Amino acid sequence: MIVNNSLDEVKKRENALSIIKNIVETKGREHLFDLTGLSGGFIASPSELNLLETYVGPAIFEDALQEVGLEHMGGEKVLPLNRTSSGILATILALVKKDTNVVHYLAELPAHPSIPRSCRLVGANYSETDIFEEFSIPENTSLVVITGSTMDHKVIDEDEFKQVIEMAHEKDIPVMVDDASGARLRTVVFNQAKACDLGADIAITSTDKLMPGPRGGLMAGRRDLIDEIKIKVNQFGLEAQPPLVLAMLNGIKNFKEDNLKKSLQRKDELFDLLNSYFTNFKKTPTGVMISPEDLAKEIDFPHKLSDDDLAFVFSFILLKDYGIITIPAVGMPGASATLRFDLSTSDAFNLDLNDLTKKIESSFERLLEVIPNEEKCREIVF
Amino acid sequence: MIVNNSLDEVKKRENALSIIKNIVETKGREHLFDLTGLSGGFIASPSELNLLETYVGPAIFEDALQEVGLEHMGGEKVLPLNRTSSGILATILALVKKDTNVVHYLAELPAHPSIPRSCRLVGANYSETDIFEEFSIPENTSLVVITGSTMDHKVIDEDEFKQVIEMAHEKDIPVMVDDASGARLRTVVFNQAKACDLGADIAITSTDKLMPGPRGGLMAGRRDLIDEIKIKVNQFGLEAQPPLVLAMLNGIKNFKEDNLKKSLQRKDELFDLLNSYFTNFKKTPTGVMISPEDLAKEIDFPHKLSDDDLAFVFSFILLKDYGIITIPAVGMPGASATLRFDLSTSDAFNLDLNDLTKKIESSFERLLEVIPNEEKCREIVF
Numbered sequence: 068m069i070v071n072n073s074l075d076e077v078k079k080r081e082n083a084l085s086i087i088k089n090i091v092e093t094k095g096r097e098h099l100f101d102l103t104g105l106s107g108g109f110i111a112s113p114s115e116l117n118l119l120e121t122y123v124g125p126a127i128f129e130d131a132l133q134e135v136g137l138e139h140m141g142g143e144k145v146l147p148l149n150r151t152s153s154g155i156l157a158t159i160l161a162l163v164k165k166d167t168n169v170v171h172y173l174a175e176l177p178a179h180p181s182i183p184r185s186c187r188l189v190g191a192n193y194s195e196t197d198i199f200e201e202f203s204i205p206e207n208t209s210l211v212v213i214t215g216s217t218m219d220h221k222v223i224d225e226d227e228f229k230q231v232i233e234m235a236h237e238k239d240i241p242v243m244v245d246d247a248s249g250a251r252l253r254t255v256v257f258n259q260a261k262a263c264d265l266g267a268d269i270a271i272t273s274t275d276k277l278m279p280g281p282r283g284g285l286m287a288g289r290r291d292l293i294d295e296i297k298i299k300v301n302q303f304g305l306e307a308q309p310p311l312v313l314a315m316l317n318g319i320k321n322f323k324e325d326n327l328k329k330s331l332q333r334k335d336e337l338f339d340l341l342n343s344y345f346t347n348f349k350k351t352p353t354g355v356m357i358s359p360e361d362l363a364k365e366i367d368f369p370h371k372l373s374d375d376d377l378a379f380v381f382s383f384i385l386l387k388d389y390g391i392i393t394i395p396a397v398g399m400p401g402a403s404a405t406l407r408f409d410l411s412t413s414d415a416f417n418l419d420l421n422d423l424t425k426k427i428e429s430s431f432e433r434l435l436e437v438i439p440n441e442e443k444c445r446e447i448v449f
Numbered sequence: 450m451i452v453n454n455s456l457d458e459v460k461k462r463e464n465a466l467s468i469i470k471n472i473v474e475t476k477g478r479e480h481l482f483d484l485t486g487l488s489g490g491f492i493a494s495p496s497e498l499n500l501l502e503t504y505v506g507p508a509i510f511e512d513a514l515q516e517v518g519l520e521h522m523g524g525e526k527v528l529p530l531n532r533t534s535s536g537i538l539a540t541i542l543a544l545v546k547k548d549t550n551v552v553h554y555l556a557e558l559p560a561h562p563s564i565p566r567s568c569r570l571v572g573a574n575y576s577e578t579d580i581f582e583e584f585s586i587p588e589n590t591s592l593v594v595i596t597g598s599t600m601d602h603k604v605i606d607e608d609e610f611k612q613v614i615e616m617a618h619e620k621d622i623p624v625m626v627d628d629a630s631g632a633r634l635r636t637v638v639f640n641q642a643k644a645c646d647l648g649a650d651i652a653i654t655s656t657d658k659l660m661p662g663p664r665g666g667l668m669a670g671r672r673d674l675i676d677e678i679k680i681k682v683n684q685f686g687l688e689a690q691p692p693l694v695l696a697m698l699n700g701i702k703n704f705k706e707d708n709l710k711k712s713l714q715r716k717d718e719l720f721d722l723l724n725s726y727f728t729n730f731k732k733t734p735t736g737v738m739i740s741p742e743d744l745a746k747e748i749d750f751p752h753k754l755s756d757d758d759l760a761f762v763f764s765f766i767l768l769k770d771y772g773i774i775t776i777p778a779v780g781m782p783g784a785s786a787t788l789r790f791d792l793s794t795s796d797a798f799n800l801d802l803n804d805l806t807k808k809i810e811s812s813f814e815r816l817l818e819v820i821p822n823e824e825k826c827r828e829i830v831f
Contacts, residue, residue: 084509096499109501109692116498117478119491119663119696126466126779127473149531150686160570184684188542188570282690294459301781302566304532308664310491310692 069376076400083396104409108279110317124309140287141263147307148284152181154271160299165190173214175221211235215249220352232266241268248276280318330410340424353411378404384430451758458782465778483774486791490661492699507691522669523645529689530666534563536653542681547572555596557603593617597631602734614648623650630658662700712793722806735793760786
């Protein structure tokens, strides 16, 4: 075993960081290709950066975000948040009382844990279902939740979406939509309407998901509810700070529907290209992946490496030889050792997929070469 | 009454932000003087900004913050947060159970509202005192809180600090120190020890208070408790995002004890200058202030404005005529209406104090002119 424990994982990660630092310093940032899909964006001009101070920055950027955010999300007012989870917490703190019911409809279980967790915090009764026929709104319900698209990018049916909102509004119950990736996936790829345009009272999206913005949340909806929620947001420190607001603004401005559509087509293309060489790659909503177990199946001779170690060595070869960043190399201790190649973020936009395929294949061939030499593998990882 | 309720406060703040925006866009940032003492900084080099957008940026900055943060705060581990209030919430969520007691000792009431508010959220019994002799720790106490320096910069006595910690530890109860500005004020100006060095289990500071960092919170303390609190932080989206972490790192690196000390000398100078005209200004540790009540005492003719309204109108005149930003104009709803002129932040370093005094006097004369005309005052504020 090469990577045995958390300490090894930390050492591995430190090595990856120093390789990256070295590439940035000797060859330049353009020789790195961050395909983790987790990189988020921070787009800011020097003059904008000068304005980033507590009271001056928000004045400028929050105003601008109102305009750009409403265009992206619909609704009457937007509110920038530190994370989508913070927005969910604030909404539940503001709208949900102890012992009331919160019901949640989503395309596929499980729900994002921040929803039941926030309900527990205020002492509400939470229930969820992914079977439309079983969805109902009991007496004493304070909030109806809809997830626009799940963590695995499973998208809700638009008719069901509308019906749930109607059911809630017949009983005068507000509807919060967790539209983390859905605000773009539903609208751009599935041609659905914005959550607010469908009648949602509150909708929240993640500004780093499928767009070049920072990790953060953007809430939109009814002005009266947003104002009520904003009080909780300020009280508990859940708002996005000025640097985030600036990056959200520029993230939305730089969000190109075509890039998203293209990345979804391109993942099919990449999948087909890799399939002519590999047999165990799988599609994700925005790219391709291979798990350590599936990677092991690609190797047809006996060896002593664990499945995870194979993934770590592969990830380091990709990084060292081609500047391709994947999670097994840079991940925090405990992160998954699955290699994902995500095509939805900016480094991937201009990547030639034939070229990427060749680099992945050649890295794999190098992996096959070094597998018998455990000492060499250890050297690559640490 | 001009400012009657929270909605008025929001409208007032929005007006202040649009005045600021207008000054930046038409005259330039150098015509604004943020003397709130709350204007954080965002120091970042181009190469750091390039790293901000990759998966690795955060990893690099968080690593570096561990080192620099521990030096600033003491303790075994640091945790960067979106705000000090978020850190207080997370600590109480992690350590305080329903129906247990939380007791708080501070140099002067009132406490920062985030502490009682977070206790209410988990259903704990909260009590506070600023009389040391009356402080005691009842049975069934889950957390002892100490405020290092209050919102008005009143600093705790170090002996009392130590005694409260001892009392808590005798009963095996963890101590959280709200050291928002105290982490610098207490240590640099009052020569006290770091909270963690005095035995605090958790200490939190605001990275925009008396240092050139961003609005945000930095927690330090016992590794086991930090790890426990970090779970809540990640669950509810309370952590500082990468741009904030970077700015915290550089804020701490650029914190100069001498600047803080110099601002303390300059405040004496400013106080003397203002004293030749006013009679009710008071010193703060890093500047001067006049409360709404004291401001009212400066006016020797009858009028209909409330004390707070006087402060709001004064603050808006300072902003509109001279670009001087004070909290009554830009503050969040519920913020104090006291006018502070803080000399510890970068906009104040190069300010000519004679010139500043003249601007404050001339704004006050304008205030005297408009006071009889309530409609005019309303127009100035909204």
